[in-house]
Amino acid sequence: MVPLEGIRILDLAHLQPGAFCTMILGDLGAEVIKVESPAEVSGFSPVDISSNGTKKKQTVFDPLHRNKKSIILNMKSEAGRQIFYELTKTADVVVEGFRPGVVGRLGVDYQTIKAINPKVIYCSLSGYGQDGPYSNLPGHDINYISMAGILSQIGTTDGLPIVPLNLLADFAGASLHSAIGILTALLARGKTGRGQHVDIAYLDGAMSLLTWLAGVVFHSGVLPKRGETVLHCAYPYYNVYETRDGKFISLGCIEPWFWKNLCHALNKEEYASYHYMPEHILNRPEDNKWWEISAFLKETFLTKTREEWFELLTNQDVPVAKVQTMDEVFLDPQVLHRRMVLEIEHPDLGKVKQLGIAIKLSDTPGKVRSFSPLPGQHTDTILKGIGYRQTQIAELRQSKVIA
Numbered sequence: 182m183v184p185l186e187g188i189r190i191l192d193l194a195h196l197q198p199g200a201f202c203t204m205i206l207g208d209l210g211a212e213v214i215k216v217e218s219p220a221e222v223s224g225f226s227p228v229d230i231s232s233n234g235t236k237k238k239q240t241v242f243d244p245l246h247r248n249k250k251s252i253i254l255n256m257k258s259e260a261g262r263q264i265f266y267e268l269t270k271t272a273d274v275v276v277e278g279f280r281p282g283v284v285g286r287l288g289v290d291y292q293t294i295k296a297i298n299p300k301v302i303y304c305s306l307s308g309y310g311q312d313g314p315y316s317n318l319p320g321h322d323i324n325y326i327s328m329a330g331i332l333s334q335i336g337t338t339d340g341l342p343i344v345p346l347n348l349l350a351d352f353a354g355a356s357l358h359s360a361i362g363i364l365t366a367l368l369a370r371g372k373t374g375r376g377q378h379v380d381i382a383y384l385d386g387a388m389s390l391l392t393w394l395a396g397v398v399f400h401s402g403v404l405p406k407r408g409e410t411v412l413h414c415a416y417p418y419y420n421v422y423e424t425r426d427g428k429f430i431s432l433g434c435i436e437p438w439f440w441k442n443l444c445h446a447l448n449k450e451e452y453a454s455y456h457y458m459p460e461h462i463l464n465r466p467e468d469n470k471w472w473e474i475s476a477f478l479k480e481t482f483l484t485k486t487r488e489e490w491f492e493l494l495t496n497q498d499v500p501v502a503k504v505q506t507m508d509e510v511f512l513d514p515q516v517l518h519r520r521m522v523l524e525i526e527h528p529d530l531g532k533v534k535q536l537g538i539a540i541k542l543s544d545t546p547g548k549v550r551s552f553s554p555l556p557g558q559h560t561d562t563i564l565k566g567i568g569y570r571q572t573q574i575a576e577l578r579q580s581k582v583i584a
Contacts, residue, residue, distance in 0.1 A: 183210025207248030310382035322347035354386025
């Protein structure tokens with residue numbers, strides 16, 4: 182079995198962070214029904230892309246909607262809303278990713294759905310949350326990490342803040358916190374018998390990633406400066422270095438014993454006493470010796486290739502890693518051993534690669550059971566499952582309530 186088997190989720194998320202949340206829950210066994218509007222898919226075309234001379238539909242390679250079913254439903258129509266209400270009667274979870282107020286105008290807000298199914302878990306993902314002075318502001322990952330104080334900390338002392346991929350607010354801040362919130366609410370329902378509203382803000386989730394650093398700031402009263410803390414590459418023991426072949430390695434020798442191992446491996450025992458100290462957390466180096474050590478490491482790491490340094494230093498118990506490109510990651514022996522690259526058999530396309538399931542459960546592991554559906558692929562099946570006859574389905578399609 183898969184652990185969330187028997188849990189039904191209606192997915193109104195329509196954006197990647199919500200889709201990633203429901204993908205995780207689908208991987209763990211939940212039945213996820215992706216409710217798409219006709220407007221969302223009106224321009225859909227299953228574009229073929231070429232890889233090794235073989236044509237593959239892009240939906241097959243879309244992991245965010247694997248293990249899901251799809252229904253196209255016009256919820257701006259009364260008949261469409263009635264279908265959604267019928268679906269909510271058997272749903273455990275509803276996930277929506279609209280700006281606050283939109284689901285109310287559609288007539289599918291939490292209070293409305295709660296009246297139909299008091300046990301439903303209703304999860305809302307929005308930029309700034311369902312209330313507060315910013316709740317109706319538009320935004321994207323770059324905006325949320327800016328407001329959270331994260332962007333001000335990424336980059337070098339003298340340069341502009343460096344914009345990372347949308348991994349922080351979107352996926353770590355919103356997706357993962359949504360999945361945790363939903364699972365927690367399901368556990369709570371088992372005790373109380375009641376559902377509840379899970380209000381997830383991208384800003385809140387992003388800020389939660391600063392918990393440790395915020396604690397240091399609250400305690401010390403010192404504000405960190407971009408590029409000047411222990412985790413910003415301000416010190417040579419926690420940094421990135423170029424190697425002889427133009428590639429890079431990263432060092433993470435914060436603990437004194439790891440730094441000592443590195444100094445021993447490089448025959449520089451005199452540097453061993455220059456290691457991490459608590460005052461380094463928020464302050465840049467003041468002792469000129471650190472600049473000497475940095476210069477030595479930069480010069481030294483240019484004498485061997487990345488692979489040579491990785492082999493040498495891992496054998497000396499030094500926290501070192503190869504800065505890998507994405508194609509290298511997908512061939513990495515640790516990644517393959519942990520099944521983070523899956524090859525799934527497709528009836529027409531053969532073996533298709535997708536990223537694996539990060540949550541490893543020993544007794545009830547997750548599983549990729551199906552590829553991403555084409556929009557509306559399961560409309561008829563889902564409607565028949567809640568009692569609609571084929572003639573009724575044909576009438577709904579004729580009136581453009583479904584597609």
